[in-house]
Amino acid sequence: MLWYIAIILGIVQGIGEFLPISSSAHLILTRWFFDWDPIINQLGGNIDIVLDVALHVGTLLSVLIYFYQDWLQLLRNGLSTGIKTREGKMFWYLVAATIPGGIAGLALESTIENFVRSQVLIIAVGLAIMGIILYYVDKKAEQIVSFEEITFRQAILIGIAQALALFPGVSRSGITMTTGRLLGFSREAAAKFSFLLATPIIAGAALKQTPGIIHNIANPLFLVGTLTSAVVGLISIGFLLKYLQRNNFAVFAIYRLAIAALVVIVYMVRGA
Template sequence: MLWYIAIILGIVQGIGEFLPISSSAHLILTRWFFDWDPIISRSGGNIDLVLDVALHVGTLLAVLIYFFRDWLQLLTHGLSTGIKTREGKMFWYLVVATIPGGIAGLALESVIENFIRSQILIIAVSLAIMGIILYYVDKKAVQIVSFEKITFRHAILIGIAQALALIPGVSRSGITMTTGRLLGFSREAAAKFSFLLATPIIAGAALKQTPSIIHNIANPLFLAGTITAAIVGVISIGFLLKYLKRHNFAIFAIYRLAIAALIIIVYVVRGA
């Protein structure tokens, strides 16, 4: 039984998806560091797909649970009043901002999956570079745009930047929050918009696997991964929004550089 792997990966996903440290990189690196891929492969039963779908469903549940009231208002106004209300505008901003990432995902997913995801050093370098960019932008940028003042232009630019999150190590939340800060968002506004923007992206990834979700809904591994990712995800969202009220992103930049250095050292020591 691989329940312990499902739980650990659920924790990694729940933390990495919402903190600006890259969930995809950490999932790949965790499996590589503990050499879990052979164990998962020998288990058969399409366990890899089960775990992948479970983690997506878990983080989708996390954002829906935490931002339930926000999404209820956004959907209600967006589908009834269009852009006549602030909530309606925000709904359509999020829809438009999702498009660039969706197109990039469809066009480049196979290239990313077949090449970059297996390149540990590229992932480590991406973690480090994005950490430096996050720190520099956050330190230099002003905080003049609140969540209520986000515009269509802001949404488009953040949506385009989100496409870069396909590269493991960049981080979807990291690149969207960094772009938000570059545009003058307050740290809280950058984080909240990033979390709301995650919802349609994660939902799209989950919907692609609807047959697998239905088939594995009672699978203990699926349930373990989903529940763990959901619980940890809710905690991570709450933590970051509270943390950013008084702190900057420096700790995450430092962590990125430290984990990148550790991975490079382990890679060199292992000789592969």
């Protein structure tokens, strides 16, 4: 049983889904760095599907647990008072902002992921470019918009930007936080809106795999991957929200550039 692979990928997913570093890129690169694909494929069956479903379910649980009070208020007000209250407005802002990314995901996700899985240099380029953009925008942008002041227009713009996360190395949280900062959000507001916006997207990805969840819910590998990504995801969310109260995004930009450089070096050393 691939306990160690499930645990490590769960850690990578839990960190990468919420920090602006691209979970999909890191999952692909982790498997590439350690040459795990032959090991996973050798076992046959549906191990790849089990791992993929587990990681999505785990990060969905982490964001629901961390923001359960926020979501209870958003749902209660959104469904009962519509846009008459601030929480009601925010609920419908999030619904509307989810649509562009949802449409793009349904149309292009499988095609892009299948193409990119073996294109590690493209992933490296995406990591580097987005790191530079994240650093520049965060350094230049003002912090004048709090979470409570977010408008419908701003929410939609972030939702449209979220669709760009389908490209390798961009990162869903990275592009949404960067767009938020470009619009003048405080760092904490950009992160919180990004996390709330992640909930329906991650939930949608999990719902697409409902048959896989039902079929594998008792699989020990599924349980290990789910639990690991959920726990690490909770820690990542709490860490980033606290970190951004006093710090900027520079460390994540530097990390992106470092990983991109490492990928290029390893690729050249291996000669493939």
